[in-house]
Amino acid sequence: EDQVTQSPEALRLQEGESSSLNCSYTVSGLRGLFWYRQDPGKGPEFLFTLYSAGEEKEKERLKATLTKKESFLHITAPKPEDSATYLCAVHGWTQGGSEKLVFGKGTKLTVNP
Amino acid sequence: DGGITQSPKYLFRKEGQNVTLSCEQNLNHDAMYWYRQDPGQGLRLIYYSQIVNDFQKGDIAEGYSVSREKKESFPLTVTSAQKNPTAFYLCASSTAVNTEAFFGQGTRLTVV
Numbered sequence: 528e529d530q531v532t533q534s535p536e537a538l539r540l541q542e543g544e545s546s547s548l549n550c551s552y553t554v555s556g557l558r559g560l561f562w563y564r565q566d567p568g569k570g571p572e573f574l575f576t577l578y579s580a581g582e583e584k585e586k587e588r589l590k591a592t593l594t595k596k597e598s599f600l601h602i603t604a605p606k607p608e609d610s611a612t613y614l615c616a617v618h619g620w621t622q623g624g625s626e627k628l629v630f631g632k633g634t635k636l637t638v639n640p
Numbered sequence: 641d642g643g644i645t646q647s648p649k650y651l652f653r654k655e656g657q658n659v660t661l662s663c664e665q666n667l668n669h670d671a672m673y674w675y676r677q678d679p680g681q682g683l684r685l686i687y688y689s690q691i692v693n694d695f696q697k698g699d700i701a702e703g704y705s706v707s708r709e710k711k712e713s714f715p716l717t718v719t720s721a722q723k724n725p726t727a728f729y730l731c732a733s734s735t736a737v738n739t740e741a742f743f744g745q746g747t748r749l750t751v752v
Contacts, residue, residue, distance in 0.1 A: 531682070561740055570646075570730050570743030571683075614683070618738045628738045630682035 530554050531617050533631035540638050543604050548634045550615030551597040554627070558618040560598050562591050565612045565633070574600075574613075605638045612636070643667065646731050646744035652752050653718065653725065661716045661747045663731035671737045672714040676700060677728040677746075686729075689714055690737050718749065726751050 563571035575584040577593040590601040675683040685698030689708040703722025732741040
């Protein structure tokens with residue numbers, strides 16, 4: 528059973544068309560939620576860390592928010608250079624009783640000019 | 641320029657061979673990690689190290705080995721016991737375990 532689920536798996540937007548990516552999680556005792564951006568054939572690049580419900584972080588056209596069981600990555604007026612796979616990772620306690628950092632499978636975002 | 645360097649970028653392994661992937665960081669981070677990335681799957685942890693001369697198995701350690709003799713270096717050996725080694729391997733480091741991590745550019749390993 529996936530403990531971190533990202534949706535949608537893939538998203539196509541037109542340049543300027545705002546949207547949101549979702550990361551939902553079942554780990555308990557959240558210690559931190561991380562967003563990364565990954566370009567094809569490259570390593571992930573750190574974007575944000577969120578620690579508690581209600582927290583928000585912004586960077587250029589990206590804004591990350593956190594509730595008790597999910598996080599959203601809002602993309603405002605995206606540009607083609609925002610095309611990438613966005614990964615979510617959650618640090619907390621799994622259903623098996625261990626403290627872990629679990630990555631989701633990612634959302635592949637394509638922004639067409 | 642601080643960062644993490646992985647080498648080589650591409651690596652080809654014959655059946656039955658051991659190969660070693662290099663990872664060096666100059667960020668003065670204590671924690672280092674090795675992940676494996678396969679299409680359609682999230683990153684899976686192979687090994688991690690919190691401090692020099694200490695390392696712990698991750699979720700998929702079988703068929704892999706590591707060493708941490710220096711703070712800056714965390715090489716990964718893919719042994720012949722790893723039955724399906726073709727994948728994209730990522731090294732990362734952070735100030736402490738399970739905090740925001742900085743990744744290298746990856747090594748793509750292919751079995752030929």
